Structure formats: C-alpha cells, structure tokens
Amino acid sequence: MTKCLIIGSGIVGLITAYELKKSGCDVTIIDKQKPGQASMSAAGILFPLEPWENKKYMQDLCIAGHNEYNKFFKNFTSLEKEKIGYEKKSILLFGEKLDLARKWYKERKDVKSKYTNEMLNTLEKSIKQKYEKFLQIPDISIINPRKFSFFLKNLLLKDGVKFSNEEIDKLDKFLKKKNSNLYDFIIVSAGTWSNSILDKKNIKMKPIKGQLLHIKTNKKLINNILIYKNYYIVQREDNEIVVGATLEDVGFDTDLTESGKNFLEESLSDLLLERVEISNLEQTFGFRPYADKNEPYVSLDPNNKKIIYNFGHYRYGILTAIPSAQIVKRLVS
Numbered sequence: 001m002t003k004c005l006i007i008g009s010g011i012v013g014l015i016t017a018y019e020l021k022k023s024g025c026d027v028t029i030i031d032k033q034k035p036g037q038a039s040m041s042a043a044g045i046l047f048p049l050e051p052w053e054n055k056k057y058m059q060d061l062c063i064a065g066h067n068e069y070n071k072f073f074k075n076f077t078s079l080e081k082e083k084i085g086y087e088k089k090s091i092l093l094f095g096e097k098l099d100l101a102r103k104w105y106k107e108r109k110d111v112k113s114k115y116t117n118e119m120l121n122t123l124e125k126s127i128k129q130k131y132e133k134f135l136q137i138p139d140i141s142i143i144n145p146r147k148f149s150f151f152l153k154n155l156l157l158k159d160g161v162k163f164s165n166e167e168i169d170k171l172d173k174f175l176k177k178k179n180s181n182l183y184d185f186i187i188v189s190a191g192t193w194s195n196s197i198l199d200k201k202n203i204k205m206k207p208i209k210g211q212l213l214h215i216k217t218n219k220k221l222i223n224n225i226l227i228y229k230n231y232y233i234v235q236r237e238d239n240e241i242v243v244g245a246t247l248e249d250v251g252f253d254t255d256l257t258e259s260g261k262n263f264l265e266e267s268l269s270d271l272l273l274e275r276v277e278i279s280n281l282e283q284t285f286g287f288r289p290y291a292d293k294n295e296p297y298v299s300l301d302p303n304n305k306k307i308i309y310n311f312g313h314y315r316y317g318i319l320t321a322i323p324s325a326q327i328v329k330r331l332v333s
C-alpha cells in the first residue's frame with residue numbers, strides 16, 4: 001500500500017487526502033494550526049470571481065473545479081448538504097468590471113452566462129435602483145468552508161486517515177529523520193507557508209491577507225452572490241451576510257483592522273437600500289497563498305520524486321482543490 005504524508009490540513013490538504021484514500025493509499029496528515037489558515041476564513045464560493053485575471057492554467061483548474069464539485073455533491077444527502085452549508089445560487093456581476101466579464105464569458109463557451117440590461121433590482125429587491133445591466137452566471141455552488149473542513153476531517157478520520165498535530169519546520173531536516181522513510185510520498189500543501197518548509201530559491205510565495213465580515217441577521221435580504229468592484233456579498237442559508245474581502249500585501253500581519261472593517265461596511269451600504277443592523281458582527285481574516293505569476297504549484301519536486309507540491313492556489317484554493325488533488329493522485333500512482 002502506498003504511504004503518503006500530507007503536510008497541511010487546509011481544504012487543499014483535506015481534499016488531497018480524500019482523493020488519495022479513495023485510490024487505496026495509506027494517508028497521514030500533519031498540521032500545526034497556524035493563525036490565518038486560509039481555508040477557515042474563505043467565503044466558499046465555488047467559482048472564480050474574476051476569471052479573466054488568471055492565466056489559462058488557473059482558469060482551466062477553476063472550471064474543472066466547478067464541474068468536479070457538481071459531481072462531488074451529487075452523492076450528498078440533504079442532511080450532509082445542510083451540515084456543510086451547501087447551496088446553489090447565481091452570481092450577479094455588475095459595475096465597472098462588467099465589460100471585461102462579458103468578453104471573457106463570451107469567449108469561454110463551456111460556462112453558462114446571461115447578460116441582461118434590465119434593472120438588477122428586479123431580481124434583488126434590496127439593491128439600490130441605480131444598478132442596472134448585469135451578467136448572471138447560474139448554478140454556482142457555495143459552501144461554508146469552516147463546516148466543510150470539519151465535515152471532511154470527520155469523514156477522513158472515519159476512513160482511517162491519521163491526523164497529527166505537529167509542525168514540520170524544514171523538509172530537508174525531516175527527510176534526514178528515520179521516520180520519514182515510512183512514507184513513499186510527502187505532499188506539501190501548507191498553503192502560504194509551503195515554501196518556508198521547502199526553502200527553494202526558485203519558488204516565490206507570499207501571503208495576501210483577506211479580511212471578511214460576517215453579519216448575523218434574521219432577515220433574508222440577498223438571494224444571489226453579488227460581485228461588484230473588488231468585493232462580493234452573499235447571504236448564507238442561516239441568513240449570515242458575508243462581505244469580502246480585502247486584498248492586502250502586508251506579510252503575516254494578523255491584525256483585524258478598522259480600515260478593513262470600514263471598507264467592507266461601506267461596500268455593503270454602497271449596494272443595499274436598507275441599512276443592515278451590524279451589531280452582531282464577526283470580522284475574520286486569512287492568508288491567501290499567492291504564488292509567483294498566480295500559478296499554483298501542483299507537481300513533483302524536480303530533484304526529489306518523493307516530494308509533491310500542491311500549494312499556491314491564491315483566491316481559489318477551495319474551488320480548485322479537487323482537480324489539484326486529482327493531479328497529485330496521478331503523480332502518486
């Protein structure tokens with residue numbers, strides 16, 4: 001039986017474990033919960049927000065992710081879907097990026113979209129009247145990433161995947177230890193911390209911090225995923241409104257900032273007719289794993305065929321986790 005060690009239990013690591021376990025491998029996951037784990041604070045939209053900004057490789061991974069999740073969730077019971085906060089919505093994209101979006105979707109024949117120049121508020125009653133003309137991308141899955149991580153972890157534990165609360169400081173040092181010989185493959189999926197473990201000069205990684213607001217309400221205000229300017233607003237099935245996210249190149253700064261909160265609150269009032277009561281608010285953050293040229297590393301280490309990279313998925317690591325894990329599975333077999 002092929003023995004695999006996965007470093008990192010974010011959604012990329014968990015889905016990789018799921019795929020490897022399914023193909024008959026013996027899987028162990030190591031994680032030392034770092035503050036700012038991206039998977040815990042993501043919005044959970046399983047579609048790219050601004051696909052035209054990505055290189056073709058990333059675009060294709062995103063679309064593959066969209067299709068793979070549709071297959072993946074088909075086998076879920078309604079109770080399981082409820083447990084992970086799964087819903088299907090439309091993306092409604094409008095504002096200054098609309099022309100770019102229209103062009104991208106027109107060329108991309110494998111994604112459904114519909115351009116409308118009706119008033120947006122015929123579909124979304126809570127939106128200000130000035131917003132007309134929008135692009136609708138139907139059939140988008142959304143999950144609650146915290147609930148999804150918890151669900152996956154339990155599923156893997158039941159399936160015999162071992163979890164260990166350890167830190168791998170440097171992979172080179174670990175490879176000199178006797179117990180590293182227990183594994184046929186070591187998969188590095190430690191998000192934005194991946195290259196501090198590998199220490200490779202040719203790999204360039206940095207965290208891009210994202211702050212989000214989670215607002216508890218008891219009123220249904222928004223039905224779809226609204227994308228406007230550089231942010232999105234979505235309301236989950238439990239009525240929590242999620243507004244996100246900031247894009248901050250500030251290293252591993254873990255502070256939740258007043259300016260981040262103000263930006264997100266203003267974004268919300270920019271769109272909505274009604275003032276949302278924001279007394280019950282949670283502000284969170286995560287470090288998106290940005291890889292040089294915004295292309296994830298999903299490949300064998302060129303100098304050691306025992307090491308596999310699976311990191312650098314930046315804004316779309318949840319969406320692209322399944323196709324990335326399938327690549328890892330092919331490298332292992």
Ligand SMILES: Cc1cc2nc3c(=O)[nH]c(=O)nc-3n(C[C@H](O)[C@H](O)[C@H](O)COP(=O)(O)OP(=O)(O)OC[C@H]3O[C@@H](n4cnc5c(N)ncnc54)[C@H](O)[C@@H]3O)c2cc1C
Pocket residue numbers: 007008009010011012013030031032033034036037038039040041042043044045046047166167168169189190191192193194197209210211212244245285286287288289310311312313314315316317318319320
């Ligand atoms: C605000 C925000 C919103 C987002 N929204 C979306 C979205 O809607 N859809 C989407 O697809 N993506 C979204 N993303 C991006 C997505 O969250 C990330 O791309 C994805 O979560 C990366 O997953 P990961 O498993 O690679 O990394 P992480 O989730 O960061 O996990 C890495 C893990 O490695 C562990 N680790 C690190 N170093 C070590 C070490 N030395 N030893 C042991 N363990 C270690 C950490 O503790 C951590 O658990 C969002 C990100 C942010 C910040």
